[in-house]
Amino acid sequence: MNGQAVNVVQSVDRTFYFIFGTSAVILFLIALATIYFVIRYNHKRHPVPADFDHNTLAEIIWTAVPTLLVLAMFYYGWQSFRALRGIPEDAMEVKVVGRMWSWSFEYADGRTGPILVVPLGKPVKLAITSKDVIHGFYVPAFRVKIDAVPGMTTYAWLQADRPGDYEIYCTVYCGLEHAKMLSRVHAVSPEEFESWLAQGQGRDGKALLEKHDCLGCHALDGSKLVGPSLKDLPGRQATLVETDGRERQVAIDEAYLKAAIVGDKGGRVKGFEPSMPSYRGQIPPEELQAMVDFLLGRQPGKPLDGAKLAEEQGCLGCHSTDGSILVGPSFKGLFGEKTTVIDQGREVEVLVDADFVKEVLANPGKRPAKGFDPVMPTYPDLTPEQKEALVGYLMSLGHEKHSH
Numbered sequence: 484m485n486g487q488a489v490n491v492v493q494s495v496d497r498t499f500y501f502i503f504g505t506s507a508v509i510l511f512l513i514a515l516a517t518i519y520f521v522i523r524y525n526h527k528r529h530p531v532p533a534d535f536d537h538n539t540l541a542e543i544i545w546t547a548v549p550t551l552l553v554l555a556m557f558y559y560g561w562q563s564f565r566a567l568r569g570i571p572e573d574a575m576e577v578k579v580v581g582r583m584w585s586w587s588f589e590y591a592d593g594r595t596g597p598i599l600v601v602p603l604g605k606p607v608k609l610a611i612t613s614k615d616v617i618h619g620f621y622v623p624a625f626r627v628k629i630d631a632v633p634g635m636t637t638y639a640w641l642q643a644d645r646p647g648d649y650e651i652y653c654t655v656y657c658g659l660e661h662a663k664m665l666s667r668v669h670a671v672s673p674e675e676f677e678s679w680l681a682q683g684q685g686r687d688g689k690a691l692l693e694k695h696d697c698l699g700c701h702a703l704d705g706s707k708l709v710g711p712s713l714k715d716l717p718g719r720q721a722t723l724v725e726t727d728g729r730e731r732q733v734a735i736d737e738a739y740l741k742a743a744i745v746g747d748k749g750g751r752v753k754g755f756e757p758s759m760p761s762y763r764g765q766i767p768p769e770e771l772q773a774m775v776d777f778l779l780g781r782q783p784g785k786p787l788d789g790a791k792l793a794e795e796q797g798c799l800g801c802h803s804t805d806g807s808i809l810v811g812p813s814f815k816g817l818f819g820e821k822t823t824v825i826d827q828g829r830e831v832e833v834l835v836d837a838d839f840v841k842e843v844l845a846n847p848g849k850r851p852a853k854g855f856d857p858v859m860p861t862y863p864d865l866t867p868e869q870k871e872a873l874v875g876y877l878m879s880l881g882h883e884k885h886s887h
């Protein structure tokens with residue numbers, strides 16, 4: 484396996500040096516020939532142009548040699564294209580999401596982070612997409628460069644053979660803070676990688692859903708099986724039909740999910756038969772919690788870290804934490820203070836509190852802050868818990884903290 488990553492880099496480099504080398508030699512020969520002809524066939528020496536017809540040998544040479552060179556370039560190029568595109572079957576898949584202006588990486592167990600951590604000696608398949616505009620995912624050390632396109636997934640792969648950190652850039656100009664759209668590949672030994680993965684695991688909610696056979700009746704991709712899909716539950720409402728036929732709406736939150744699993748939610752989900760077995764007393768509490776955490780989109784076993792979330796979600800690309808003004812107002816001292824917003828054309832002072840932050844996250848353009856362009860994106864994917872964590876983070880940077 485080890486050889487393969489080296490091969491991608493080597494074959495790309497070999498192609499580059501071959502094309503570069505041949506071009507340099509040809510440039511040199513052409514320059515030499517030009518100088519020679521300028522002297523040899525100078526007008527003073529040949530006032531009357533010679534009456535040339537043609538030279539078959541010369542014509543064959545200048546046709547055959549470049550043809551062979553171009554075919555050789557194609558051969559090398561084709562080989563490195565195949566090395567770049569031939570993703571090994573045993574590769575570990577990581578989802579890469581670009582957004583203005585940060586990268587995030589999602590692993591099979593649902594964990595996400597702003598850095599691409601990879602084990603040495605193992606091929607890593609990258610499934611790349613974008614949340615907003617076209618970005619370019621570029622890791623020069625691995626000769627990986629591919630567009631991240633919204634609504635589409637592109638694939639690349641890499642394999643690290645030496646521990647270390649390798650820069651990741653965005654190569655498509657994607658707005659004001661494009662140049663700060665940086666991340667890195669962090670290559671560690673397989674043992675270190677395992678222990679990194681194991682942090683907060685054994686509580687892998689997705690694996691537990693599989694273990695308890697939930698996925699036989701519930702899809703995670705939005706499709707309807709015997710039961711409703713368990714994708715994107717947080718923030719939604721369930722319509723329950725009670726035994727007497729009355730319908731009611733219930734917010735899908737932690738309590739609801741726990742009740743649903745033990746058969747205690749009081750009614751069946753509209754449009755489905757009440758065929759789900761009760762798991763009361765059959766699932767240990769930690770496992771129940773881990774599954775619920777997973778369904779709510781939380782990190783396995785860890786409370787949400789607002790600071791990390793703000794970084795992952797790209798907030799910190801536009802909002803500083805030190806008082807300086809980037810694209811938007813600084814988070815420092817924002818919370819707990821009055822801010823001036825434009826409400827239907829009029830300037831209004833509002834207090835930045837939890838409700839206001841949630842309003843901004845749900846609908847940033849509704850009452851934009853005075854003096855700023857209303858360019859903040861919407862965050863439809865944030866779960867209520869994630870919003871709370873962001874509010875908590877802003878609070879920790881806000882005014883109230885300093886006054887105590």
Ligand code: HEC
Nearest residue numbers: 695696697700709710711721743751752755756757758759
């Ligand atoms: C035999 C099939 C079956 C199995 C196994 C099963 N479920 Fe269900 N589940 C259903 C059906 C059918 C419904 C909808 C009808 C109802 O509410 O009773 C449902 C409803 C739910 C709901 C409510 C969904 C919503 O949209 O409101 C949740 C949450 C849920 N199941 C989680 C689980 C979990 C977690 C497991 C595994 C521990 C599991 N289910 C195992 C069939 C199943």
Ligand code: HEC
Nearest residue numbers: 796797798801810811822843847851852855856857858859
């Ligand atoms: C693309 C840049 C950008 C990103 C990314 C961004 N914001 Fe903003 N944000 C702005 C701008 C510009 C404003 C001021 C204009 C407005 O209110 O619409 C703003 C306003 C705000 C305000 C209101 C400030 C005030 O004084 O009214 C809050 C709170 C806020 N953002 C929080 C966040 C959070 C939390 C995130 C991450 C989930 C985030 N922003 C991501 C650009 C951004």
Ligand SMILES: [Cu+2]
Nearest residue numbers: 618653657664
């Ligand atoms: Cu970009």
